[in-house]
Every structure is written in structure tokens, then in C-alpha cells.
Amino acid sequence: MSRARESSRAPGAPEAPKVIGGKLPRIDGPLKVSGRAVYTSDVSLDGMLYAVPVPSTIASGRIVSIDAAAARKLAGVRAVYYRGNLRPFFRSAPPQGFSGLIDEKRPPFEDDVVRYYGQYVAVAVAQTMEQAKAAADAVRVRYAADAHNVEPHLATEKPFRTESERGNADAAFQSAPVKIDQTYVTPTEVHNPIELHATVAAWEGDRVTLYETSQAIMNHREVLYQMLGVPKENVRVVSHFLGSGFGGKLWPWTHSILAAGVAREVGAPVKLVVSRQSMFQTVGHRPRTQQRFRIGAGHDGKLLSLHHEYLNQTSILDDYGEDCGEATPFMYSVPNVRVISALAHRNIGTPTAMRGPGAVPGLFAMESAMDELAIALNIDPIELRRRNEPQQDESSKLPFSSRHLVECMQVGAEKFGWARRDARVGAMKRDGLTIGWGMAACSWGAMRSDAQASVEIARDGTVTVTTATQDVGTGTYTVLALVAAEATGISLDKIDVRLGDTSLPPGPISGGSWVTASVIPAVSNAARVAVRSLLTMSTTGPNAPFAGAKFEDLQFANGRVSRKRDPSTGVPIGEVLARANARAAVGDGQSSTTLGGEESKKYSLHSYGAQFAEVSWQPETARLRVSRFVSVIDAGRMLNPKPARNQIEGAVVMGIGMALFEEARYDKRYGAPINSNLADYIVSTNADAPPIDVTFLDHPDPVLNEFGARGVGEIGLAGTAAAITAAVYHATGVRVRELPVRIEDLLRG
Amino acid sequence: MERFQYTRARTVPEAIGIAAQSTTAQQSAPIRFVAGGTTLVDLMKLDVERPTRLVDINHLGLNAIERTADGGLKVGALVRNSALAQDPAVMRDYRVLSEALLSGASAQLRNVATTSGNLLQRTRCMYFRNTAMACNKREPGSGCSAIGGENRTLAILGTSSQCIATNPSDMNVALAALEATVHLQGTKGTRAIAFQDFHLLPGDTPNRETVLEPGDLVTHVTLPPPRSGTTSRYLKLRDRASYEFALASAAVVVEVAGGRFRYVRLAMGGIGTKPWRMTAAEQALTGAPVDEATIRQAATLALRDARPQSQNGFKVELATRCLAHALRLATGMASV
Known part of the structure; x- marks a missing residue:
């Protein structure tokens, strides 16, 4: 089952492919397209039962009583568990490095307090999934509700924390000849991998095997053995294939602990598949961010001051910081920098890393502000960035292991045809539509x-x-x-x-x-x-x-x-x-x-890229579509360009969703993410995906490994939304600083 | 999801006989017909609909597209949306219907969804579909969560203090503009209902969406003969390019002669609690010159009675532009 490949070669596979740098199809492709790859929710064990959790229908308050009598009488029901009749779980110790990480640290049923809508308050176990669902629906929970807070506008609760500082950003901003001072907002975004989160837990004595939708099985074991209170060697975690995760499946979530706990209690293997609706509540999301970005610059476009002040939503339970200022200190050459952050606690589920955490929302703000500066100065946005290209990482004062941002922009400009750009708003037309062009730079850490x-x-x-x-x-x-x-x-x-x-x-x-x-x-x-x-x-x-x-x-x-x-x-x-x-x-x-290692003491390790977007705009109907995209990526040497290209293309499609569609909406009265399904939470469809031209510069980075390879999973999403909103401005004259761009905004154009 | 009994009906009278035992043919009906199931089964999984008996009507025939004696078209209740959209007569004579159908759902859904099912498509109001929240359409008297809630996609025409849910169908908008007739067969025989009378306004009974009574089976829909010289178009506006319900849509059927509108039928979707005929705008346009000013004026007039909610005020402007642009497309004043 762990074999990722069939015994015979796939038809059409190359006989002797050029190994590194060739274009090899995935060796696991035939298993996946034929449906034979066993994903977690496909795992079926003898005597296996199904668990379906009961989510809370308030966002804040206490559980007064739980009546499971009717649920227990239903056909096939084996048990209903809640606080008091399930062996309690422990909290895991704080993480060490990248081991022992968990974002929602509270074990399920730890107390009778509800802190977000959808928090699991009970779980039903039955012989079939349908029976378990019926039983979960039949559990009657009484609550004493308290006032909840899901307010989207974010205000500081405590003084801002300084993330990075050099020079005097305030003074330099005050005296700068040209100033940009704007606030940018990115909404709550939900990972929504097509594969639902799932756990199948099977105990043999005091040993447990967890089949998991996990992007980090070693970490999963590290957390789960502690929470279950068993020796580490007694926990085995298996995750052979994933239907993606986008970061949402990195750290353990409450359903996994619950599945393991109820399987131990009920004495049979248990499968728990998280519903799509619960995936908006209990398995993390990219938190809403609100970022004030100030740039002071000279008339020549030389940056004098960057001031990045940001807040992100987090849950009542946990302090999750979205590292929006990650790229701000090193991206450009600038003597005065101040990056400060704060959290705003809300009655929502705990956020988590989502593809390009920190940098993706952060670069939306910074690259949008850079575009606004280019317009204020009447300087081409590529030229503006070129004039501020640093010779070293001015934050760490270390040389870059490999940085080819200027080349990314040059190659991208050529591929895109940037020289033909008429910078005036609405000036470019094609086939009866207005065309808008925008670009943004991007980076992502290499580690x-x-x-x-x-x-x-x-x-x-x-x-x-x-x-x-x-x-x-x-x-x-x-x-x-x-x-x-x-x-x-x-x-x-x-x-x-x-x-x-x-x-x-x-x-x-x-x-x-x-x-x-x-x-x-x-x-x-x-x-x-x-x-x-x-x-x-x-x-x-x-x-x-x-x-x-x-x-x-x-x-x-x-x-x-x-x-x-x-x-x-x-x-x-x-x-x-x-x-x-x-x-x-x-x-x-x-x-x-490299964390704390020699390389990170000697080099600034990052990948870079340049994103170019074209939008087409039908002003009479406010219809806007991304019609073309060029992405040039400097991520070291490409070991297998075919799937690497696929990563960038997928990220661009996701970036179109980030720019134009995606937002989890919380109903203020219920405190619930209300559009918790794939019809009401709008993501890009195939019809929204334009032709995407991906280029890898393919300059090896010798510092990270002998092949000179860095990863490409996230950088394609960085800068993409900023390039699109820049193009939207160019076409329509509407500058959208709060994502997603909506028809409401465009009707002003 | 509740347990239910499944019956495959072999004849129309058998289906009607079983369904006639239902207490209602509206929300919460204990006995439901099922055809494509693309709405009903979803709602059953969500516990929004909890029928105890399903009568499968897929084997009753009713799947033909035929010419009527007067030169119109008779569309069987079980004609699949994809088949109807791609029918040569529909593509030639009722382009607006083909365009409306193809703008809805996905290819997979259109392959199973039926004409009568689409006619009876339920609202996508998020509160209707969430049993943890109040909804007068789902549970009369419980209240309307959408008013004052997330209502960006909801209706601005035909709303009441009890319900602002939008009729989500694209097909219905085209059928309204085409002045279709819905044909029913029930325990007392057959009835023909003018399209605009088929759906009901929510008023104080948003749980009642149509004139259907227990035992009533939609057998077919008829379209009047195509008018020579008319052009018809469907324009749908939404956030993304595909697979999304309309924020505003317009079905227009126009005949232009001598630079003037001679015949105009207009209907809109995504903005009304039922498929919305724009009769005032039709009258304003008929006989008026085909020019930008006339079109804009008529489109503004069409939305004159709009009553937006907290989040959907933009729909008034969007719908106005949608109708105006659909008219431009139909009259050749615009091509994209």
C-alpha cells in the first residue's frame, strides 16, 4: 500500500528519462487517476465504526447539558461521547523547533466552554457513517450563550510588538518628499483542499495506528502520543497520499484526537471524516489581516522609509500570529524600516498556516503600496523596484545565497510584452474590452x-x-x-x-x-x-x-x-x-x-519571483476576468520542471481566487462562518484560469543542497493578488485595498 | 437525513395518486417527486427537506421535445437541461433559453437536472440551507435570518418582511421572457398555468413557492410559437466565470423594426423572489427608438421598485446595467 507506483510502467512513460531536470510525469500518477491510490478516508478496517462530531451552534458560552438519550436509541449507534464520559486528553508540551507543533492547543472536551461556532461538543459513534450522522444530529445540547465577537475590523488589544527595526522609520517618513499611507485588508481564507480532513484510528492494546490526512506525520506523532498519554513508540501515523492541504493539514486538529480517543474507548477502529462545513470551523484558516503600510520615498523613487503595521485575527484559544512582515525588511534597499504586529482575538476557530503564510498577505500589502508609489511618482513599477534592488539583505546584513529578482522582472516584462504598456488608466483596449496590466515582485523563504x-x-x-x-x-x-x-x-x-x-x-x-x-x-x-x-x-x-x-x-x-x-x-x-x-x-x-545552522548565519536564503497579470474589463457590466498571467520564478535549480510548473500554475489560480473571490463571511449574530460550502465560498473554477506562462530561471542555489534546488510550493501565490489588483486599477481606476475585489467595488469604475 | 420510502412510479396516475396523499406540495412535503434530484437530495442531506416518501418519476416518459399544433414547442418535464439547451429547435428559435440553461450549474448537473426540477429549484439563501438558523421559508414563524444578515446575493424585488430569498434558476428567467405555460396534471385533471402565475411571492407564507397542490405533477412546459424577426439573449452577471448563481441576469426577447422596438419581453433573475417580468420597461420600450438613452431609461425604470437590503444595494445598479447591456447585445449595439 505504501508503494507509490504500480509494478509495471505506465503506458507512454519514457523508457530512459533524463533524470534531473527532465520532465517526468508523477510516478504515482497512474495509481491516482485510476482511483487505486488509497487516501485516508479510503482506509477500511475490519469492524470499523464511524464517528461524527456534534458541532456547537453558539460561538461563545457554556454547555449546560447534553442529552444523548434519543441519539443512543437510534439504529447502529454504539456510543455518544462528550466531556465527562470520555477519558480526558492531555495538552502537549510546547514545541521544540518544528516538532510538537499544534495550533489549537486545547484538547477536545477539556472544559465546558464554547469559544467558537462549530467547536466539537460531543461525538457519536455508529456502525455506518449515516447512522453516526443521524445520531450526532439527534444529540440535544443546551447552552448558556455569552456575547461573542467576530468583528472584522481589527483594533489592538495590547501595544504593537516590534518585529524588525532599523534607522528611524517615523522621522524618515515625515520628512520624505513622497508618501504613501494606506491600509490593506485580506479576508479570512479557507484552505479547502478537495480532500476532506480525516482520521482512521486503530488500537491494538495500548498501541495505536492513525491513518491521517497529515502534511507532517512525525509532528503528528509527537503531539498525539502526549495528548493520548501513551509512550511515543506506541503511536504510528500513516499518510500515504494527500488530496492536498495547503498548510491546513500540517498540525493536528481536534478531530484526530477525538477519533483516537473514541476508538480507544469503544474498542474498535474508528473513521472520522470532517465535513466540508466543519472545515470552515475546526481545521484552521488564513486569518483576516489588516495592514497599514507607509512608504516614504524621494522623487527619484529611492525608498527612504518603510513602516509596516499589521494585525491579524486569532482565536480566543490561541495566539496565532500571521507573519505579514516577513519579507518587508529584506525585499528592497531602504535605510529606515519599522515592522510591528498585534493580534485581535475573536470567537473563531484557531487560524493556521495557509500556503505562503505571512508573506502572501504581507506582500499583497507591500507590493500594492509599491504600485501606488510608482503611480504617485509616475515611474514604471519595474523600474521603481530595480532602483531599490539591495546588494545584500539589509536586515540581517548577510549576502543573498542567490537572488535574481531583477532578472525575474526583466524576463517577465519581455514575455508579457510590458514595453507596450500604456500606463494611463483605461487606455488599453482589445476586442471591445478594456485591458489592465499589473505586476508585483515576490519572495518566499528557502529553508x-x-x-x-x-x-x-x-x-x-x-x-x-x-x-x-x-x-x-x-x-x-x-x-x-x-x-x-x-x-x-x-x-x-x-x-x-x-x-x-x-x-x-x-x-x-x-x-x-x-x-x-x-x-x-x-x-x-x-x-x-x-x-x-x-x-x-x-x-x-x-x-x-x-x-x-x-x-x-x-x-x-x-x-x-x-x-x-x-x-x-x-x-x-x-x-x-x-x-x-x-x-x-x-x-x-x-x-x-538550516535553522540556526551555518548557512543561515552566512546567507539570506530566499526565493524570488515576478508576477504579471492582465485583466479584461467590461465596464458596462462591471465584468472583470484575469485574461493572462506570466510568472517568472527564481527558486534555484528545478529537479523536475513538470510538477514544479504545476505548482506555480496552481498557485496562480489560487491567487486569482484570493484576489477576486475568496472570503469566509462570519454572520455577526450567530458568530458562524456562514458561507461554509463550496457554492457560497467562491474559489476559482477552470473557466477563471487564464493562460499561465511559467518560467524558471533555473539558477542553482549551491547553499541549500548539492542540486541547488529550493522549493516552489508557495511562491507562486506570493505577489499574485497584488499584481491582479494593480491590473484592476490600470483597467478601471479603482484601487481595491480590501480583498477580494468585488463587483461592488468595480461598479465605482 | 431522515429515513424515507422509495417508490418508482410506473404511470402518471400512479405518481399522482401517491403524491395526492401528501399534506402539502410545498416546503416540508412528506411526499416528494424526485427526478434529477440535484436540489432535493442536497436538501435532504442538510435536513432542510425531510420527506418520508420519494416517488421517482424518472420512468414516466415525459422526456420529449415536440412541436405543438400552433408551431410552439412542448418540453417534457423530464427533458434534461443539457438536452434542452442543445436541442436544435431551441437553439434556433429560443436562443435565450439555451443560453440561460448553459449558464447554469455545471455540465454534470445539467446532464441530470430536469425541466420540471429546474422550474422548482429552491433558493440558495444560506439561512434556508442551515437548520441551526431561523428561516421562515424552512420553518414558518421562526424568523428571517437573512434580513440584517449575509444578504449580498439575495433579492431586491418581491421581498417581504418574512423572506428575501432569491429564486436561483436561470431557466426560469428565460421561460418568463418567453411567456411559457406550465402544464400540470393532478387529481382533478390537467391545468395550464401562465408562467408568471406559477411562482408565488413570499408575502407572509414564504414556505409556499408555487401554485402546486398535493398530487400536482408538472408534465410539460409549452413555449409559444417563435415570433419571426425577434432576437433573444440571456446575460448573466456573477463573481466568477462559471458555476455560480447570478447576482443579476436578464432574458430579453426583442423585435426591432425601423429603428424602433416593436416587440419586447424582459425578465430578470438573481434579484427577485420569483422570476421577474419587467412589464413597465417592456411598455416603455415598445415603440421607442433603439438608442442608448431609451435603453438606459427603460433599465432604470425596470428597477424602480427595488428594495435593497443591508449588503445588496449594489444589485440595483448592477441589475440596471445588466438589463441595459442585454438589450444592447440583443439589438446589436454591443457585441461583448
């Missing part, structure tokens, strides 16, 4: 996290790569197969990659666009160690084929060990291993995090 991997080369010449990371759908299985193929010289069709199981060597989270950079050195090292172990077996031992030879003089190529100077001496791998009486040649490899 490597700790990772371990093992590689085994078996007698039959097949290779098995194992590491406890997971493929969120982005192509991790494929890229690791590529790396193993490159390092062993064994063809791709003989390489099996096994991921998504905590019983494998610890791997990284699928977040932060780190997986590729983090795990490929570990796999590459492991593969080299495995090859060396094979060569060692060729030279030592009584039956060694090259007894007495130095392993340095041997090579492993085309499945045979031979002397380097005489390839005709080749001995097949199977024979080498048989003579050594070894099942396989094995190697372990690891890579270490």
Missing part, C-alpha cells in the same frame, strides 16, 4: 529542515527509498525517485519510494516549501552510502568478487560492480550480494536544518 532517509539496493537490482515525509500531492515520490536514480545510476522503473509512515526514518514536514531542499540531501547521501556498502562487500569477505581491491578503484554502473579501469570485469549486483550472503546493500543518510 532546509532535518531529515533522514534510507536506501536499499536489493539483489534483483531494485532500490527502495524510505523516509517519513509525505507527498502532499506535489510530486515528492517522483523527485525522490529521481534523486535515487541519479545517485545510484539505477533506472527509475526499478526505484520504489516509500513515504508517509512514522515507522520509516524521520523525514520533514510537507510545508514551507522545504521538503525538496530538505530531503534530497538525505536521500542522495543514503544512496551514496548504499553504493559504498555494495562496493565494500565487493572487496571484503571470503567470497568477494574483487577481494583485496580498494573500493575506491571500483564503480557501480548499469547494475554491475566493476573495476573503474576495466568495465568488462563487471559482476551483477545480485551476485555481489549473494557472495556476501547479504539481502541488500543499505545506506542511511541525513540532512540537517
Whole structure:
């Protein structure tokens, strides 16, 4: 089940693909398109029961009573649990680095207080999902409601916290010849991966296996063993395939703990699939942000001061900070910077990381302000950014490991045809429509996290790569197969990659666009160690084929060990291993995090990009569509450009949704996210996706790993909304600073 | 979702006989016909509808598109939306209907959704679909959460103090402009209902949406013969490009002669509690010159009675522009 690939090659797959830098289809593609990939909610175990939680219908208050008598009488119902009849859960200890992370820290049923609409207050367990749903609906909960607060306007509760500061941003702003001072708002956005969150929990004695929709299985185990109060080694977390997560599946949520708890209590495996409606309430979201951005500049466009003051909504339960100012200190050359932040607590579920957390809303504000500055100065927005290109990271005073932002903008301008731009509002027409053009720069941090991997080369010449990371759908299985193929010289069709199981060597989270950079050195090292172990077996031992030879003089190529100077001496791998009486040649490899590591003390590590958007505008009907998009990305060397391009295209489509459609709306009276379904929460459809031209500069970044690769999962979303709202302004004359752009706004144009 | 009994009806009289035992043919009917099921099954899953018995009418025939004796068109109740949209006679003679159908839902839904089901499509008001919140349409007397709530997509015409829910159908708007007739068969025989009389205003009984009584089965819809020289168009405005209900839509059927409007039928969607005929604007346009000023004036007149809510004031302007632009498209004054 953990095999990401079918035994036979997919029809049409290349016989001998160019390994690194080729355009390899996903090796897990045939399983997925044929429906044979087993996702978490597909897991079915003998005697399995179904759990359906009961969500609260108030946003603040206390539970007075829970009456489950009617629910328990329904057909197939095995149990109804709530605070008092379910073994309590523990809180997990604070995280260490990227281990032990959880955003909603309160275990379910910890107290009788309701702090957000949809909080789980009970859970029904039955023989079928339908029976469990009927039982959950039949549970009668009485509440003593308190006043709740879901107010969208954000005000500080405590003094702002300083995130970054240099020079005197206030004084420089006051004396600057040209000033921009605007507030930008991004709404609550919900991840809405197509795959619903789900957990299947199965206990054997005091050991539990959790099949999870998790982007971070190692972390999941770290949190869950503590919350369940069992030894760490008793928890196994499995996540073989994910229907994406966009960050929403990074850290454990309450349903997972509940599923594990009720499975223990009821004595049978339990499946719990979160409803789409609950996914707007209990599994995180990108919080609403409100960002005042001040720029002081000279008439020549040289930046004098940046002042980024932002707030984000968080829950009553947890302090979740959206790091909107992440890119502000290093993006441009400017002597005076002040970045400050604050939280505004609301009766909503706890927020979490969503694709490009911090930088995505933050760059919407900064890049919108830069566009407004370019207009105020009457300077081309590309030229404005070029004039402020820094020579080093002025925040950390470190050199950039690799930064090609100016080239991104140049290449993008050429591909887009930017030279033909008429900057006057509404001046460009095509086919009876008004055309608007806009651009924005973007960045996203590059990082490597700790990772371990093992590689085994078996007698039959097949290779098995194992590491406890997971493929969120982005192509991790494929890229690791590529790396193993490159390092062993064994063809791709003989390489099996096994991921998504905590019983494998610890791997990284699928977040932060780190997986590729983090795990490929570990796999590459492991593969080299495995090859060396094979060569060692060729030279030592009584039956060694090259007894007495130095392993340095041997090579492993085309499945045979031979002397380097005489390839005709080749001995097949199977024979080498048989003579050594070894099942396989094995190697372990690891890579270490850049967090606090040498590289991060020496270099500023980021990816960059430039986004160019064209909108078409029908003024009579206020109809606006994104009609063309060009994205140029500097994310190091592309190991497999095909899925990488797919990541950028998907992010642009998501960015169109961020710019024009997406917003979770809270009903102030109920405190509920009211448009909690995919008909009323509007995301981009295929018809909204324009032609998208993606270019990777492909300059290797030698600092992160030997391949020079950084990740591409998030950067495509950064800057995209700002490029679109700049284009909207160009077409319509309406500057939208509060996303999403709505027809209401455009009717003013 | 409640348990229910499923019956596959073999004949129209059998279906009618079973349904006639229902206490109502409106919201909360204990006995429901099911055809495509694209609205009903959703609402059952949400516990908004809790029928104890479903009568499957998919095997009753009623799926033909035929010429009527007077040269009009007879559309069976079970003709699927995609089949109706792509019918050559519809595409040729009733373009507005084809365009309206194709602008609705998705290809998958249109392949199963039926003519009568679309006719009876329920509102997308978020409070109607959420049983934890008050809604007079779902539970008479419980109150209207939409008034003072999230009402951006809701109605500005035909509302009452009890309900502001929008009729979401695109097809209905075209049928209103085409002056279709809805044909019913019930326990007392057959009836023909003029389209504009089929749907009811919410008033104090928003749970009653149509004239249907227990046992009434929509058997077909007829369209009057196409008028030679007319052009018809459907324009739908919404946030995204596809798969979304209208914020405002307009169905226009016009005949122009000598630079003047000779025949005008207008209906709008996304803004009314029922498919909305714009009769005042029709009268204002008939005989008037085809020019920008006339069109704008008529469109403004059409929305004269609009009563917006807290969040949907923009719909008055949007609907005005929508109707004006649909008229431009139909008269060749605009092409996009």
C-alpha cells in the first residue's frame, strides 16, 4: 500500500528519462487517476465504526447539558461521547523547533466552554457513517450563550510588538518628499483542499495506528502520543497520499484526537471524516489581516522609509500570529524600516498556516503600496523596484545565497510584452474590452529542515527509498525517485519510494516549501552510502568478487560492480550480494536544518519571483476576468520542471481566487462562518484560469543542497493578488485595498 | 437525513395518486417527486427537506421535445437541461433559453437536472440551507435570518418582511421572457398555468413557492410559437466565470423594426423572489427608438421598485446595467 507506483510502467512513460531536470510525469500518477491510490478516508478496517462530531451552534458560552438519550436509541449507534464520559486528553508540551507543533492547543472536551461556532461538543459513534450522522444530529445540547465577537475590523488589544527595526522609520517618513499611507485588508481564507480532513484510528492494546490526512506525520506523532498519554513508540501515523492541504493539514486538529480517543474507548477502529462545513470551523484558516503600510520615498523613487503595521485575527484559544512582515525588511534597499504586529482575538476557530503564510498577505500589502508609489511618482513599477534592488539583505546584513529578482522582472516584462504598456488608466483596449496590466515582485523563504532517509539496493537490482515525509500531492515520490536514480545510476522503473509512515526514518514536514531542499540531501547521501556498502562487500569477505581491491578503484554502473579501469570485469549486483550472503546493500543518510545552522548565519536564503497579470474589463457590466498571467520564478535549480510548473500554475489560480473571490463571511449574530460550502465560498473554477506562462530561471542555489534546488510550493501565490489588483486599477481606476475585489467595488469604475 | 420510502412510479396516475396523499406540495412535503434530484437530495442531506416518501418519476416518459399544433414547442418535464439547451429547435428559435440553461450549474448537473426540477429549484439563501438558523421559508414563524444578515446575493424585488430569498434558476428567467405555460396534471385533471402565475411571492407564507397542490405533477412546459424577426439573449452577471448563481441576469426577447422596438419581453433573475417580468420597461420600450438613452431609461425604470437590503444595494445598479447591456447585445449595439 505504501508503494507509490504500480509494478509495471505506465503506458507512454519514457523508457530512459533524463533524470534531473527532465520532465517526468508523477510516478504515482497512474495509481491516482485510476482511483487505486488509497487516501485516508479510503482506509477500511475490519469492524470499523464511524464517528461524527456534534458541532456547537453558539460561538461563545457554556454547555449546560447534553442529552444523548434519543441519539443512543437510534439504529447502529454504539456510543455518544462528550466531556465527562470520555477519558480526558492531555495538552502537549510546547514545541521544540518544528516538532510538537499544534495550533489549537486545547484538547477536545477539556472544559465546558464554547469559544467558537462549530467547536466539537460531543461525538457519536455508529456502525455506518449515516447512522453516526443521524445520531450526532439527534444529540440535544443546551447552552448558556455569552456575547461573542467576530468583528472584522481589527483594533489592538495590547501595544504593537516590534518585529524588525532599523534607522528611524517615523522621522524618515515625515520628512520624505513622497508618501504613501494606506491600509490593506485580506479576508479570512479557507484552505479547502478537495480532500476532506480525516482520521482512521486503530488500537491494538495500548498501541495505536492513525491513518491521517497529515502534511507532517512525525509532528503528528509527537503531539498525539502526549495528548493520548501513551509512550511515543506506541503511536504510528500513516499518510500515504494527500488530496492536498495547503498548510491546513500540517498540525493536528481536534478531530484526530477525538477519533483516537473514541476508538480507544469503544474498542474498535474508528473513521472520522470532517465535513466540508466543519472545515470552515475546526481545521484552521488564513486569518483576516489588516495592514497599514507607509512608504516614504524621494522623487527619484529611492525608498527612504518603510513602516509596516499589521494585525491579524486569532482565536480566543490561541495566539496565532500571521507573519505579514516577513519579507518587508529584506525585499528592497531602504535605510529606515519599522515592522510591528498585534493580534485581535475573536470567537473563531484557531487560524493556521495557509500556503505562503505571512508573506502572501504581507506582500499583497507591500507590493500594492509599491504600485501606488510608482503611480504617485509616475515611474514604471519595474523600474521603481530595480532602483531599490539591495546588494545584500539589509536586515540581517548577510549576502543573498542567490537572488535574481531583477532578472525575474526583466524576463517577465519581455514575455508579457510590458514595453507596450500604456500606463494611463483605461487606455488599453482589445476586442471591445478594456485591458489592465499589473505586476508585483515576490519572495518566499528557502529553508532546509532535518531529515533522514534510507536506501536499499536489493539483489534483483531494485532500490527502495524510505523516509517519513509525505507527498502532499506535489510530486515528492517522483523527485525522490529521481534523486535515487541519479545517485545510484539505477533506472527509475526499478526505484520504489516509500513515504508517509512514522515507522520509516524521520523525514520533514510537507510545508514551507522545504521538503525538496530538505530531503534530497538525505536521500542522495543514503544512496551514496548504499553504493559504498555494495562496493565494500565487493572487496571484503571470503567470497568477494574483487577481494583485496580498494573500493575506491571500483564503480557501480548499469547494475554491475566493476573495476573503474576495466568495465568488462563487471559482476551483477545480485551476485555481489549473494557472495556476501547479504539481502541488500543499505545506506542511511541525513540532512540537517538550516535553522540556526551555518548557512543561515552566512546567507539570506530566499526565493524570488515576478508576477504579471492582465485583466479584461467590461465596464458596462462591471465584468472583470484575469485574461493572462506570466510568472517568472527564481527558486534555484528545478529537479523536475513538470510538477514544479504545476505548482506555480496552481498557485496562480489560487491567487486569482484570493484576489477576486475568496472570503469566509462570519454572520455577526450567530458568530458562524456562514458561507461554509463550496457554492457560497467562491474559489476559482477552470473557466477563471487564464493562460499561465511559467518560467524558471533555473539558477542553482549551491547553499541549500548539492542540486541547488529550493522549493516552489508557495511562491507562486506570493505577489499574485497584488499584481491582479494593480491590473484592476490600470483597467478601471479603482484601487481595491480590501480583498477580494468585488463587483461592488468595480461598479465605482 | 431522515429515513424515507422509495417508490418508482410506473404511470402518471400512479405518481399522482401517491403524491395526492401528501399534506402539502410545498416546503416540508412528506411526499416528494424526485427526478434529477440535484436540489432535493442536497436538501435532504442538510435536513432542510425531510420527506418520508420519494416517488421517482424518472420512468414516466415525459422526456420529449415536440412541436405543438400552433408551431410552439412542448418540453417534457423530464427533458434534461443539457438536452434542452442543445436541442436544435431551441437553439434556433429560443436562443435565450439555451443560453440561460448553459449558464447554469455545471455540465454534470445539467446532464441530470430536469425541466420540471429546474422550474422548482429552491433558493440558495444560506439561512434556508442551515437548520441551526431561523428561516421562515424552512420553518414558518421562526424568523428571517437573512434580513440584517449575509444578504449580498439575495433579492431586491418581491421581498417581504418574512423572506428575501432569491429564486436561483436561470431557466426560469428565460421561460418568463418567453411567456411559457406550465402544464400540470393532478387529481382533478390537467391545468395550464401562465408562467408568471406559477411562482408565488413570499408575502407572509414564504414556505409556499408555487401554485402546486398535493398530487400536482408538472408534465410539460409549452413555449409559444417563435415570433419571426425577434432576437433573444440571456446575460448573466456573477463573481466568477462559471458555476455560480447570478447576482443579476436578464432574458430579453426583442423585435426591432425601423429603428424602433416593436416587440419586447424582459425578465430578470438573481434579484427577485420569483422570476421577474419587467412589464413597465417592456411598455416603455415598445415603440421607442433603439438608442442608448431609451435603453438606459427603460433599465432604470425596470428597477424602480427595488428594495435593497443591508449588503445588496449594489444589485440595483448592477441589475440596471445588466438589463441595459442585454438589450444592447440583443439589438446589436454591443457585441461583448
